[in-house]
Amino acid sequence: MLFTLSVSALVLLSLAFGALLGFAAIRFKPEGDPIIDEIDALLPQTQCGQCGFPGCKPYATAIANGEDINKCPPGGQATIDTIAVLLDVEPMSLDAEHGEEKARTVAVIREDECIGCTICIQACPVDAILGAQKQMHTVIESECTGCDLCVEPCPVDCIDMVPVATTLQSWHWDQPKMGVELIPAKQISSETH
């Protein structure tokens, strides 16, 4: 009697909780693949396409589907490492095929030479170039991701990629060098011999 009671109690409980879990799984189902969004959040959003995908989100999707994580030069090693941690995979070094890690740049239009063709405006993935037909164009520096995509199509080559200068606002202290590391291990070994 006691046995059946306990068994039925357990069965009832398991059914109840199963139903609850099932309901929660349907009710609180996240929209889209959350891992894609997580990877996308780690990518630098330059939308430069150097990875071979048309933007950061597509690359994030590709990574979620097993693409290599080392194809993002603007993100650099830091991004690769964080993605490696996120996906729990072995971190790898940046694939040189897709470019090198460079200091952040912004596009600057040499405005005297601009002919107002609007081609760069169409090329800019983040609408950071302002201008109109036969009017001088200019780059909204704060919105420029430095993706390089406007340089190639410019018919008069008037766009430069200028490294972002450190300002008083963006300056920060460097990491101090630890004293111990200043003494090379080789010297110690040569001294001991």
Add this chain to the structure above:
Amino acid sequence: MSELNNTNQQFYALPGGVHPPENKAQSNQQPIQAGPIPDELVLPLSQHIGAPSKVIVEIGQKVLKGELIARNDGFISANIHAPTSGTISAIEQRPIVHPSSMDAMCIIIEPDHYDTWTNRSPILDFKTLTNAQLVEKIQQAGIIGMGGAGFPTHVKYPTKTDNIDTLIINATECEPYITADDRLMRERADGIIKGIEICQQILSPKQVFIGIEDNKPEAVKALEAAVLKSESNNISVRVFPTKYPSGGEKQLVYILTGKEVPKGGLPSQVGIVCQNIGTIYAIYDAVMNDNALISRVTTVTGDAGGELGNYEILIGTPINALLSHVKWNEKSAQRVIIGGPMMGFTAQNLSAPLVKNANCLLVPKKKELAKQNPANPCIRCGQCEQVCPAGLLPQQLHWYAKNDDFEKAKLANLADCIECGACSFVCPSQIPLVQFYRYAKGKIREEDRAHAEAERAKARFEARQARLDIVAAEKAEKRKIRAEKAARSAKAKKTGTVPDADLIAKARAKIEAGKAANSSIVAPIIDLVSLEQTLEKAKTKVITTKKRIEDSKVSAPEMIDALEIALGKFVDNANKAQITFDEAKKAGTNTAQIVDPKTTAITNADNFECIESLTAKANKAQDKLEKAKQRLADAKENTPEKVEMLTTSLEKFSQKAIDTQAQLKAFTSKANSNTKASEQVVNQKEVEQVDVEQLQNAYDLAKQKHEKALVRLDNAKQDKPHLVDGLEKNVSAFLKKSEELKKHLDQAVANDPQALEKQKNVAKQKLEKATKKLENILQKLEDAKANKPDLVPAFEKTVILMQTQFEKAKAAVTALENSPITVQSELNLSQPEMIVEVLETVEELQPQYDQALQKYEKALVRLDNAKQDKPHLVDGLEKNVSAFLKKSEDLKIKLDQALSNDPQAKQKQRVILEANAQKAQKKLDVMLSKLEDAKANNPDLIPAFEKSVKTLQTKLDKANAQLKEEA
């Protein structure tokens, strides 16, 4: 009276903290001295937190002491004033006091050393001013937090101040060496209390605490004395034990009130406003004396500092100017530190200016401050954790910062670190911990900024994608609509042919009706023929439908019902047609009997009609036969099951074709015999004329068809090789037909003596028609050139077509004319009574000739025009011209002939010419009168009239000349 009871004072003990050597005695013994007026003052536009100020002066401009030279740019920003009178010598990038040793935009003033003040309006009682006015004064004076961070002070005094219950005055000055606030309190306590009262009025707090460490007893005494003098009764001086860093804002708030400012928050969130003592004095100075913040008290200390003490320096005084003023020992100095030994940083460039928040210049000797030794590894002793005033875990933060693990550093509340340096001070491994935190903080800030930028870029990218998608969708939609429209119009075209066909049928019916009305004789015959045709058609339809039903029984049973219904209809139609045909036949025979004298003619016509219809039928049958053959061949390749059926139909078709041809032959022979028989009948003349004309027309039609078929064949050869066979047969059929018709025509012509003449007439009529058409189209082309340039190519095409037609007609006429001339001349020779006719032709020929000449001239003009504009038309027009020339020459010859034949011709010609001349004269007169009218009424028409007058004049001249010639 305020109650002061030091023994009852409460304070909360600060967690952590250190006790570094104070070293304050070196500088706090001397009173505040005036600083130097240096050779130039450098005023950075960004001495405060927030937006850099906006320059409102120009280079070369003279400024007075206290004059505004840079205005605040936004709410969190501060004004900058000229610290002394002088000239703006430059506005440029200069090195500033900043750990980065970077340059920043500065206003450079070259002092004139007169130190002339601008106009000021000091007040005696600040209570007459409203809070807003007081805050305005603070803002105008450009006061910022002088303790260190440099936060614009006016921002701390919001207009709504309900929730502020405590005002804390930070008089702690906890950092070693610095004594600027100490001296200020000792010497200017009254001013400070006045400043506190001003702040009290603005904030109306319940209590005011002046927090001060117990290492400044003189200052405490001075303040207490001043507080006793004050009218305010809730100011209390709170003295607490010296400990570094109790002067930190959050730390002081905790010590005095026990409240903790929330993480990342401001003291105002717990109802507290905290103000530095130096700032308070600046507020007093600004409100009461109308002095802007143009100077401050700065400590110069350190063993290499020379004359140590506190100096009231002008803002913007370069470091080296002050140091040389105090006669510093440059050689023995280890370095120059801006700020204290714990939180200060080394000045990289001594030409950098001292700004509003520079409270100390520390110039230690080489051994005074311990040199930073190479750091040893962390031994996890935990001393740093014990001294951290913010309650953090410095060694953990160190590990995270060292390994760039900023996420974890954030989780360990790195942001709450006040960078006091207590941890570094106690570290046995001499690890520069604060520098690690500063590095980590900077890195995190950078990352956050990058992340914010990335988010913005993402948002912009997505917005752009969305926009592009919308545009693409709109385009696709438009394309779709266009495609639908095109499909609809194509459909409409397809269905539109039906009404066209209807129209044609109607027109035909009309024409037939007209014909019937014109000649009641022919009508019944035509009726009969057409009825017979309908009957035939109905019959064939019945047959085909029956066949289809049989077919569909095999292939598509669902169609049978519909087909049976159709069959019923067709059978009905056939029956009706049969009945009407029979009736018409009866009626026809009746009419034929009634109009007895013309019976033969009728039969003749009947025959010819029949021949024609039969020929058409035969051709149709032939066509069908060909088609059927082709289909059979196709079917043999593709659908063998249909072969049998097709073969039977083919047999039927061939049978039909043979039958029709036999019928045709019978009729033709009959017709021939009839025609021969009718030769003798005079009455027949009319009918025969009709015959010849009809035959001529039919022949021309057949020829045209043949040519068209040839063209089609050529086209098909290029595009559709599978159609070539069929078309070739078509062509040969047409050729045959046209040959047959030609024969008939020839026969008819041979039978009819006047046939040639008639033929000629027909050809001439055609020629005239063609000419007219050509002229019309040329006119249209000219119009189009003037008005609708886009229609020009179409018209040009038509012109070329017309020209070829015209030439053909022309050729036909000349071909016919060659023979009739001889006939005519023969006639002339044989029959003298025909001369009258010839004479008539002279009269006819003259205007014709004139017309031809005119046309020729026109064509010449056109050719000239074309040579200029349309080179591709030149060839055609040249042909035209030569044709006209030929025609006119022909006519000339004829005219001459006619003239030579006619003795009276010359006279007649003369009459004609005179008439011409008179006509021209009349026209000219009319035109001249019109011109006069136009001159009076319509001046814009004058040129047109003048032109026509000119042409008429030339015509008249010509006519006169001709007349003279003849004479």
